[in-house]
Amino acid sequence: MIKINEMEIPTLDDLQFSEKKVLVRIDINSPVDPETGKLLDYSRIKAYSSTIKELIEKGNSVVLMSHQGRPGDNDFISLEEHSKLLNKYLGASVEFVDDVIGPYARERISKLKPGEILLLDNVRLISEELIEASPLQHAKSFLVRRLSPLFDGYVNDAFAAAHRSQASLVGFPMILKSSAGRVMEREVLALSKIFNPDDSPKVFVLGGGKVLDSLRIIENLVKRKLADRILTGGLIAELFAVAKGIDLGRDNINILEKKGLLSLIPRARKILLSGGPIEIPVDFRVEKEGKVIEEPSSKVTGAIKDIGLTTMNIYSSFIKEAKVIVMRGPMGIIEDERFREGSKELLNNALESPGYVIIGGGHMISMLGSRDIESTKIHVSTGGGALLLFLAGEKLPALEALNMSRGVGK
Ligand SMILES: Nc1ncnc2c1ncn2[C@@H]1O[C@H](COP(=O)(O)OP(=O)(O)O)[C@@H](O)[C@H]1O
Numbered sequence: 538m539i540k541i542n543e544m545e546i547p548t549l550d551d552l553q554f555s556e557k558k559v560l561v562r563i564d565i566n567s568p569v570d571p572e573t574g575k576l577l578d579y580s581r582i583k584a585y586s587s588t589i590k591e592l593i594e595k596g597n598s599v600v601l602m603s604h605q606g607r608p609g610d611n612d613f614i615s616l617e618e619h620s621k622l623l624n625k626y627l628g629a630s631v632e633f634v635d636d637v638i639g640p641y642a643r644e645r646i647s648k649l650k651p652g653e654i655l656l657l658d659n660v661r662l663i664s665e666e667l668i669e670a671s672p673l674q675h676a677k678s679f680l681v682r683r684l685s686p687l688f689d690g691y692v693n694d695a696f697a698a699a700h701r702s703q704a705s706l707v708g709f710p711m712i713l714k715s716s717a718g719r720v721m722e723r724e725v726l727a728l729s730k731i732f733n734p735d736d737s738p739k740v741f742v743l744g745g746g747k748v749l750d751s752l753r754i755i756e757n758l759v760k761r762k763l764a765d766r767i768l769t770g771g772l773i774a775e776l777f778a779v780a781k782g783i784d785l786g787r788d789n790i791n792i793l794e795k796k797g798l799l800s801l802i803p804r805a806r807k808i809l810l811s812g813g814p815i816e817i818p819v820d821f822r823v824e825k826e827g828k829v830i831e832e833p834s835s836k837v838t839g840a841i842k843d844i845g846l847t848t849m850n851i852y853s854s855f856i857k858e859a860k861v862i863v864m865r866g867p868m869g870i871i872e873d874e875r876f877r878e879g880s881k882e883l884l885n886n887a888l889e890s891p892g893y894v895i896i897g898g899g900h901m902i903s904m905l906g907s908r909d910i911e912s913t914k915i916h917v918s919t920g921g922g923a924l925l926l927f928l929a930g931e932k933l934p935a936l937e938a939l940n941m942s943r944g945v946g947k
């Protein structure tokens with residue numbers, strides 16, 4: 538049992554699943570090359586071997602479930618490639634089922650034999666999965682009602698998605714005997730141990746494209762006075778620049794508008810006015826007429842794709858002085874080799890600094906590449922938004938649902 542934040546979360550040790558049929562929610566949502574549609578990084582896929590092997594070795598049959606991307610985004614793809622990689626890293630057969638709750642999936646699950654492993658297709662193909670609702674509401678979803686009768690138990694190992702109150706993450710623990718998986722257990726225990734709110738200076742490096750997540754994280758960090766500096770990059774940096782009254786030029790404003798982000802400007806402005814320790818880039822690396830140039834944030838005319846050199850130096854000086862550095866979300870469009878330098882530079886400075894580094898998020902983890910990170914001064918989390926919200930002290934719905942699940946189920 539994990540006891541944390543007044544919660545008691547069952548682990549695999551508490552439920553001792555053996556010779557059962559177990560639904561396992563993992564998070565193998567991974568960066569995708571927008572040109573080829575192929576996966577760019579396998580870190581999350583590799584992470585789940587221990588949980589799956591432990592269940593199989595006890596004679597259980599396992600059905601894996603995950604999301605990939607979001608409908609409408611170019612990384613919203615089927616999990617077929619993921620199943621081949623799971624097969625490779627597990628060293629066991631993982632059968633891909635191109636269905637989620639339909640008759641074929643249910644038929645195949647009902648015929649599972651001990652030791653067999655299935656991977657269902659992208660759970661966000663089911664529209665109700667994208668609804669944020671309570672565990673009890675999601676317990677009544679088609680997803681939960683169609684699948685839960687087929688299983689003896691449910692394991693949630695998707696720490697990286699634990700901040701989402703979505704059906705596959707919070708509904709099943711209301712019906713089935715449930716536990717955290719080993720990835721979830723390790724992340725929660727490790728982060729609770731290493732993250733001491735009193736350690737300072739604490740520098741957060743927040744970038745990426747999930748601006749709503751980042752705003753929620755920054756509001757928590759500022760409210761709880763957990764950050765000594767918040768260095769922004771990616772789209773969140775652009776939002777704060779506009780909130781500060783900086784004109785980023787029509788191209789960049791159009792991108793923010795197209796993504797529905799301009800309505801978030803008042804929230805960003807409120808954070809700035811409250812004295813939040815927010816740093817925004819003083820220059821950007823932009824693409825203009827096919828060329829890559831650097832422009833000061835006060836005179837941007839090209840399409841912003843990364844932070845600029847002066848900003849890299851300023852941010853690096855903060856990082857070098859930090860006792861703890863938390864990084865989530867890249868500084869630029871790292872899928873394009875030309876716009877990786879900002880993220881790479883800050884990551885290198887963090888790893889070379891005397892501070893303790895916590896890095897998370899599918900894209901930022903991919904920046905580690907094959908670097909040897911066995912050092913004791915870094916924690917690589919599978920989570921990005923989930924990691925930051927957990928560190929910021931916010932309740933994670935998936936953990937809350939597991940806490941509520943004690944005593945539930947057959
Ligand atoms: N300036 C930018 N404009 C548009 N997209 C950006 C920008 N900087 C970074 N991104 C995008 O952010 C995405 C990663 O964001 P996110 O998913 O929040 O990171 P993580 O996976 O590390 O949590 C990448 O696809 C990247 O292309």
Ligand SMILES: O=C(OP(=O)(O)O)[C@H](O)COP(=O)(O)O
Pocket residue numbers: 564566606607697698701747897898899900919920921922923
């Ligand atoms: O990649 C994830 O989050 P992250 O981008 O914060 O690392 C999780 O899989 C959650 O994905 P979502 O943000 O589409 O719900």
